[in-house]
Amino acid sequence: MKHTEILKSHRDAISNICIEFNLNDETTYQMHKNGTIRLYDSFADCWYSIHESGYVRRYIRPPYSWQETPQGYQLNKTFTTSITTRFGSKTCKNRILATIDEQIVLLINAIVNYRVTTLARK
Numbered sequence: 001m002k003h004t005e006i007l008k009s010h011r012d013a014i015s016n017i018c019i020e021f022n023l024n025d026e027t028t029y030q031m032h033k034n035g036t037i038r039l040y041d042s043f044a045d046c047w048y049s050i051h052e053s054g055y056v057r058r059y060i061r062p063p064y065s066w067q068e069t070p071q072g073y074q075l076n077k078t079f080t081t082s083i084t085t086r087f088g089s090k091t092c093k094n095r096i097l098a099t100i101d102e103q104i105v106l107l108i109n110a111i112v113n114y115r116v117t118t119l120a121r122k
Contacts (some may be wrong), residue, residue, distance in 0.1 A: 004100040044118040054097025056106045075110050
């Protein structure tokens with residue numbers, strides 16, 4: 001399900017972000033076809049992805065060498081809802097899907113915040 005189509009103007013803006021933050025665009029042909037953009041941040045050693053479905057994710061290297069798959073984290077804002085059933089109530093966390101313009105802002109904020117966090121750890 002497409003939330004917002006990534007247009008050429010959005011790709012140009014993301015290219016400018018890549019230049020400004022020294023990111024490498026690692027989007028494969030298949031990712032491009034599926035409406036995904038994947039960027040590698042060598043400073044923080046992580047990847048970011050923007051999806052036409054409205055999600056923004058950060059992938060970091062696993063902490064142990066025997067783990068191969070990077071760990072992915074959602075960067076979208078969330079809200080909680082309470083559901084009451086005959087067995088009791090429970091709380092559910094839901095993601096707010098972002099438009100492409102909101103995703104670009106989320107991406108910039110995520111890069112800056114994670115780099116500050118990474119720099120503080122070094």
